Amino acid sequence: MNFQTSAGTAPDEGRRLRREAVVIRFAGDSGDGIQSAGNQFGIEAALAGNDLSTYPDYPSEIRAPAGTTYGVSSFQIQIASQEIHTPGDKLDCLVAFNPAALKVHLVDLKPGGVLIVDAGAFKAAGLKKAGYDHDPLSEDHADELADYRLLNVDISTLTRETVAAIPDIDVSSKKDALKARNMWVLGLVLWLYGRDKHATLEWIDKKFGTKPLVRAVNFAAVEAGYAFGATALLPSGLEPVTIEPAKAAPGLYRTATGAETTAYGLAAGALKQGLLPVYCSYPITPATTMLHTLARLGEEAGIRTFQAEDEIAAICAAIGASYAGGLGMTGTSGPGMALKSEGFGLAVAAELPLVIVNVQRGGPSTGLPTKVEQSDLLQAVAGRHGDAPMPVIAMRAPSEGFDIAVEAARIAVKYMTPVIVLSDGYIANAAEPWKIPSLTDLPDRRLQRGDAHGIQPFARDPQTLARPWIVPGMAGGVHRLGGLERQDGSGEVSYDPKNHERMTELRMKKIDGIAEDIPLQEVDLGAETGDIAVLGWGSTYGAITDAVEKLVAEGLSVSHIHLRYIHPFPRNLPELLKGFKKVIVPELNTGQLTMLLRAKTLLPIEAVTKVAGRPFQIGEVETAIRAALSEMSS
Amino acid sequence: MNFQTSAGTAPDEGRRLRREAVVIRFAGDSGDGIQSAGNQFGIEAALAGNDLSTYPDYPSEIRAPAGTTYGVSSFQIQIASQEIHTPGDKLDCLVAFNPAALKVHLVDLKPGGVLIVDAGAFKAAGLKKAGYDHDPLSEDHADELADYRLLNVDISTLTRETVAAIPDIDVSSKKDALKARNMWVLGLVLWLYGRDKHATLEWIDKKFGTKPLVRAVNFAAVEAGYAFGATALLPSGLEPVTIEPAKAAPGLYRTATGAETTAYGLAAGALKQGLLPVYCSYPITPATTMLHTLARLGEEAGIRTFQAEDEIAAICAAIGASYAGGLGMTGTSGPGMALKSEGFGLAVAAELPLVIVNVQRGGPSTGLPTKVEQSDLLQAVAGRHGDAPMPVIAMRAPSEGFDIAVEAARIAVKYMTPVIVLSDGYIANAAEPWKIPSLTDLPDRRLQRGDAHGIQPFARDPQTLARPWIVPGMAGGVHRLGGLERQDGSGEVSYDPKNHERMTELRMKKIDGIAEDIPLQEVDLGAETGDIAVLGWGSTYGAITDAVEKLVAEGLSVSHIHLRYIHPFPRNLPELLKGFKKVIVPELNTGQLTMLLRAKTLLPIEAVTKVAGRPFQIGEVETAIRAALSEMSS
């Protein structure tokens, strides 16, 4: 189904308060359907024209025991009438499906924020599991939640009643009624924030089309939650709200996660060069969703996906695919990057194009596999044996995955090199409005492949220093390729010391030369020179933007520079940074980009680090900048 | 056999010229016995009290086709009456067993150097294979070799005649007589440079004790070559030479390669801490010889060696061994390091001691597997996913392998961390006089292992930040360990953001703190401040020392600083470097240490790079320093 709605209208517009942005978090057990409720809310907000940003966060267990604090799954979303870049710091609204969710997440709710709890879930057993020695909802402890606008409803019972009222409902559906709590809540929250429920009903229709009773139950639950908002006497202070559509560039939009946009970009990047996309991967959280997306896409259309037996096989199959003339690609996360690093070396030596996406997660080792971190940067830049330079580029937001992947494919083929794309667990899972790029508008870089007679496999293009891509099947191109050092030109095995020196230099120059082929670094926000440059890369983009925006508005001399190209750096970067009295680098690691920048520029650049498995909050970045400013003036 | 000789006397001392040092290279086919002739020469020189340094260099094929230039194997040795640090730049003497050897190596012979060729090997076929279109030994081309003191002898025939003269010699030995050419040459060269042949005869005796005829053939060949020198009318200018014994610290010495000293150090480092050494490895050139040495040592004495199915299994078995309370160790080269990097992450996370030796070779990928390079430095420091700090230390010479390995074992256990030791293909294969350390003198750091009741597996020593090493079998210590982030203290799995931040910081501080436990960086040669510091690490030691020595002698303001500790750096390093107007770093890569130093110190440190699969020559370093000096004055 591929239907379009134009930016929609909210229900009973008239009597609602207008807000510029709200931050809502749904939290409950992994089995509570938190993620789908959140997702659907996002779609409705998007269809209503809001900008939005989401942050799904779930435990690494599949279904951790119900009611435990470590089993809590959550989904945060910010929707707004202006451009936003993060899912928000503090919550305007928290929905807690059970005591554990309340326990874990209450700390993030703003004073005065809306707190929706399912009173039906606050029973003795659940409270105990969550570590409560009392019921925070009880009258005796009223002060505990006094700071919030509490909506204490027995959602369980209401949902059950709703379901029971459906004509012809059978017993088992009644038993399963509780599963529809998420839809009841979704209905209520949609109403509260003035969003439509049309797309949600369509989604239910499509998803449960073959199971009419389940469909009916979910329908009824959404409607009941919605109606509850419209008709129930909500506690005072709980006024319904609406958020105007945000301005956005004209075009056709959808919401998409970073995993989706990146997967599409990989496919497009190959296809637009006339190359068969061959995506070889081994499942690993949070990179697997790219494989899922491409597998769904591929099997019918001939895009090749290959679930290998491990990461080593995945990179090697990708290398084999590129050797044979397709565009080999792979995606993984930290532990998989480690395993692939010998393969990267081969691709560097053989000078074959490849695109590798690393969806970073918390390390070291298995670490925090479902959480975000940016700690694989140095591994990407330098984690290979020998002098084995590879370009590294990073996406800053879910909506940028497509462009970055296409760019990586371009560089890989043009320079005959493996390229590393850095994403992370936040970008891969989070959704944003995405302006769908037109494949026909994308430049067509179709390669011509013909006769290889008289062409040496390591003769280089004088401009790019790339070697020609002679692939099996090409007439006159028969040659041998391998990981032993190759003779400049002929590509034959060579142990000649001078040749090794020359080849090492050529490989380095080729990659360094890419700096001539990428845009100069621009300042994202703020002046071109000034007191402080806040330099970021990757998913810290949103938090830095919002923090700098605020400070710039206060008239402070702060600028935001955000890197896409990490190796090589844009060639004007050192000059640009010299224009600031101080450069600070917020990163979700212990200072990895900072180290590279210091080595490159010799400027006393300082890192602002966070290694907590979570994105920066805007406030954290703001505080760091203010601290840096006050240090300067002191 | 374990016999001792005191620093010996050379034959007919009287009528010989005295030289401070000579550089000799033997070169011929892989099958010509070049390496054993060279080795034996080294032993005789060592027994005569000379300092020495060797450089074996051989093709990566097992037995490349005879007579080809790429099949030439060579062995270079410098022997001297003073302390030396390299096998020398240019040759005083070249022995060429065939035309290919002459073709490849003549370029390194000093004008006026001694050139010994086997005229019997200069036949049409051999000349053609070597790429000669003429016979360089023929009268017509006399000018070609006119610069050298040529000793053109038909060694083949002389050897054959010698063998034929042995009473009772049988036909097959006659056929094999040519195999003894190396011993004939060795005899001659020993005589030429005034070294004894005693140990060589003993070595033959031991090696061929069970094959009396082969023994006789080799005996006869050595004696004949020696006698040839003593009795033949050598061309004028070919005076015999002698080299006085060098001064050395008192003690018992032997010659040893870096592979041997490192292997012994690994075993000693574990044993002196009361730990079972468990060396798990997978063969790879040039690291394999450590496994060979330890396997020979181990099987009888219970030191455990394990030839794993691959490098991943090797690191994992080493981790298992340390988990169980032994000291897990492994050795490999670049491609193996790549494969092990996921395992390193686990060891960092689990905080288990390990020692990993990387014998670096030419990269990237398979690269130049039998050649030297220092291009795995950044991989060692940063080649892991996540923030996974590991100490990195490097040995500078074959004779230092033991101390560095013992030090690595100390750090690993004291700080509960995997430690990377960097060696390289030159150090591993080259031999030097080695003062045999006394195991009884080595500090005894025997660990006490008892009861673990009440001890948390991640409670830390406040000083070192190391966790306690609780191993299976210990009473009261039952716990679970793993790669998921662990709770500070208890070690239980923890997804708590604050805990992850704290643990990341603790892991970093623990490793950074090692800087307090290592010697301050000293200046190896020259003043503590001055114009230029030449900073090196690893096997560039010899070439830098000799170059700086020369310049200091000229009165130039140059100092040599050589790093053993690369991560963390000695804490006074930045201060020390600031004392120089300029710092240059000769390294056998594209500037990897330089990058780390620039990031650390923000000084405009510059690399002097060589990536040719060969060590620096003294002259190359000297030239680089002079260039830097003249840049400064201009």
Next chain:
Amino acid sequence: MTAEVALKPKDYASAQDVRWCPGCGNYSVIKAVQKTLAEAGNDPENTVFVSGIGCSSRFPYYMETYGFHTIHGRAAAVATGVKIAKPELDVWVVSGDGDSLAIGGNHLLHLLRRNVDVTYLLLNNEIYGLTKGQASPTSRRGTLSPTSPHGTLDQPVNPIEFAIGAHGRFIARCVDSLQGLLSETFSRAHAFHGTSFVEILQNCLVFNDGVFADQEDKKKNEETLLWLRHGEPMLYGADKSKGIRFNPKTYALEPVTIGLDGVTLDDIVVHDETSHGLAMMLSALEAPLPVGVIYAAPEATFIGRQPIPQGTMAKSTARLAGAMHAGNTWRVE
């Protein structure tokens, strides 16, 4: 290796909440393991569970023994190192089908051929549980999953055939729902010196529910399973009226019904767990599916359970000193 006070199965359960999905097949497996350890009187302090990564590999966290949750696919290699350093430990490896046969296939091969003295439990749910339901190397042809939206195409690995091909010396198969089978087999595996390899068919109710329904269901499995017992004829079926006969034309085992087509009890193969020939044929048999001990043929194990003798370290030091002094030495005074 035996504990001083008699421990009960629950004494081998750690204080950690078990985090498998309610209803996961792993629960009954851990129960049987705890029973086995209690029966053997295992000392928890000398017992180690090593695992890789996967739902199944969370196993060690729930055991009140030493435990090491390592990295994906490498448990066999880590366990080998543990046994080399400290052979007297009782080491168990717990792993999933992806962990053992996708990324870890090579280490399992070498563990088996080296006959390292560990008990290896392969929890085969024919799917990747922890990463949310992708096909695994043991997934049956046609398995629908997010990475195989039109069904898998490849021939699955049969863990038993693989283990035979890898020269395993103790090879068994169980079904998660059958406690009796599990604990009987685990006790045998535990007692075996060398690698004892046990495949357990384990239901993943979230991502692959019901693939083993025919084997788990008490009613159906009388027809679908062949419970092997050494020295007994291979009979199955509710009234043991069916059995296994050798077919000399195909050189394979085949199911027959006694009384039908002249088949008598004499035609039924008697199980000999030491017979390699029989083990090979049993490994290929699918219906009924052989369970219990398929093959048990002890052989010397060099990474075994004999503690490292006292005095080894002193001997090592002496020999090291000897080696360091070997060859030509000279003294500088």
Next chain:
Amino acid sequence: MTAEVALKPKDYASAQDVRWCPGCGNYSVIKAVQKTLAEAGNDPENTVFVSGIGCSSRFPYYMETYGFHTIHGRAAAVATGVKIAKPELDVWVVSGDGDSLAIGGNHLLHLLRRNVDVTYLLLNNEIYGLTKGQASPTSRRGTLSPTSPHGTLDQPVNPIEFAIGAHGRFIARCVDSLQGLLSETFSRAHAFHGTSFVEILQNCLVFNDGVFADQEDKKKNEETLLWLRHGEPMLYGADKSKGIRFNPKTYALEPVTIGLDGVTLDDIVVHDETSHGLAMMLSALEAPLPVGVIYAAPEATFIGRQPIPQGTMAKSTARLAGAMHAGNTWRVE
């Protein structure tokens, strides 16, 4: 895939000097491969040799076809990628025993079970040649080497048993010295759709000289080898007086002498290369050692040789555009 002008074996030899030790068993293997290609009329431009690292893995350098000398143990995985991207290529993998069965065991397992359409030559010299003589996983027990100075302890891998356990569909064994056997077998392997796995016993005269002397020696090998031919009785010996009988007690094959103990030709097993049961038993037979095609049972291969159809890319682009537009979209004007 056939060349336009008839090529001779030597036309498949590259200009590179062959750098194996003079006398190495690899020489006769490459000769037989070149002969096979010439006979098949292979187009060198559509033929690819992929290898790992080892002496044996230098093979591609000496072939006048496309060639890729990759990294240690990974040739099978690289070859799989080649076939995925360009199925119409004729892909050969050449690998050593260490390359295939130490570091590369896992990829070989999966190549076989996926039945990827490549011809796989495993040059088994039972030693690591290139790294100078360490024991390999196929080294016989007791092999003395620098890493096993007192002899290896482990049970070696039998490549044929391993391949059977991995569900290989074409499995054969050759001896380096027997040109006839090599080229006959290679032709069969080459023609097979799916993974054709050929183990070749190959002498390493430097580090393991003579391990196969009994099989290589023309006089001795009439007694030591069993040359299998589909449909023919399994006879061997100088005068074909010996044969192979099935022993119903051990469920194994055993050598017998016709005429002795009442053995007649009727007792001798007739080779059926499509029989999995027979293949399993043959894989375990050591004396005489079965050579030739042990098992050949074609099955669908999904990484096969059918070229990617014309128009696939256009279809992919259209479908990609469709997927990018799927779900809820909205237009901002």
